[in-house]
Amino acid sequence: DIVMTQTPVSSPVTLGQPASISCRSSQSPVHSDGNTYLSWLQQRPGQPPRLLIYKISNRLSGVPDRFSGSGAGTDFTLKISRVEAEDVGVYYCMLATQFPLFGQGTKLEIK
C-alpha cells in the first residue's frame, strides 16, 4: 500500500512569514487515468476539513492566493506565502490512486 509521509509534524511560524509543508508518496502517485490526484486540505480547530488545492496545484475557488501547491514525481509541497492568524490548523495531503489516502497531518501554529 502507498504511504503518504508529511513533514514537518508541527510548524511554528511567525505571522507574515512563509510556511511550507511537504508530502511524499512511497510509490508512484499517478492514477491509472494518467492524472495525479494530490490534494491539500486544511482543518481549523473544531471545524471539518476544507479542500484548498486539488490535482497538485489547482486552487479551489475562494481559496486565498497565498496558498499554492506544487510537486513532481513523489514529492509535493503546500506553500503559504504569508501566514495569517486564520491559517492555524492541521493540514493534510490526500492522494488518490486507487482510493484516497491521507498523510498524518501537519499542525501549523503561530510562533
Add this chain to the structure above:
Amino acid sequence: QVQLQESGPGLVKPSQTLSLTCSVSGASISSGNYFWSWFRQPPGKGLEWIGYIYYSGTTFYNPSLTSRVTISVDTSKNQFSLKLSSVTAADTAVYYCVGDLGAWKPDVWGKGTTVTVSS
C-alpha cells in the same frame, strides 16, 4: 450553495451496526454532479476515506472496510446513508459526509457527527 448535514445515533454498542444519514440541500442528489462520500476521523487522529456512492447507485469502498460497509442513496429524500456493521471501539470517530465533484475533489463537507462505540 450545497450543504450537507449528518444525522444518526451518537452511541452504538460493540458488534452492532452504525447507521448514519446525510441530508443534502442546495443540490439534487440525482444531478450527477457529485460523488457522495463518507470520511471519518478518530479522536485526535487523521482522516480516513470510507467510500462513495454515485446517484446511479454505483459504489466504491475503502478495501480495508469493504466487508463491513454499505452506502446507499435515497433520491426521493435527497439523502445518502452509511451502514457499518460489527463495530468495535476502533470505529469511534467523527463521521463526515462529503460531496466530491469528481476527480477526487472533496469540496463540500458536512459539519461531522461524533459516533462512540461503547457498551
